[in-house]
Amino acid sequence: MAQLFEGMPQPVLDSLSYYNVAPDATLDAQHNPWRTLKSVAKEEDFVVVKVRTRDETQPYRRHALSMQQIDIDDPEDENSLVDQLLLDESLRNLIDEFFIEHHVRMHPLSGSKPWTKILSGTKYTIWDSYDMLQELRYDGIRAHSWI
Secondary structure (H helix, E strand, C coil): CHHHHCCCCHHHHHCCCCCCCCCCCCCCCCCCHHHHHHHHCCCCCCCEEEEEECCCCCCCCCCCCCEEEEEECCHHHHHHHHHHHHHCHHHHCCCCEEEECCCCECCCCCCCCCHHHHHHCCCCEHHHHHHHHHHHHHCCCEEEECC
């Protein structure tokens, strides 16, 4: 754990929060990343959020005030967190930059394993993903996705 903070400048360490727990997509749950973000961030903070589906072989890494990475095991949880973000203006007002590994139907990797299982659980199409990114951009969030 100490290696995580090695070499970080003191001003960064002073504003860093680290949560080494799996996210809970249930609205207002103790480990819901949006609940946590709303409890520690202010609108004047610069907040970057990265959402991606975690491969079970990778260790959990958690978020800091300036860089919140949310590792998710399930596309349904990913969808739930995206929906919560889109419905909560006060949450959107906290986020300056948003990155998402959005898992959608019509994904170029959908025919390969292990992606078939992961992508079969998503309700979003690639067009829904574009609409979501555009809506976030209209709200002033620099929103990006990758595959």
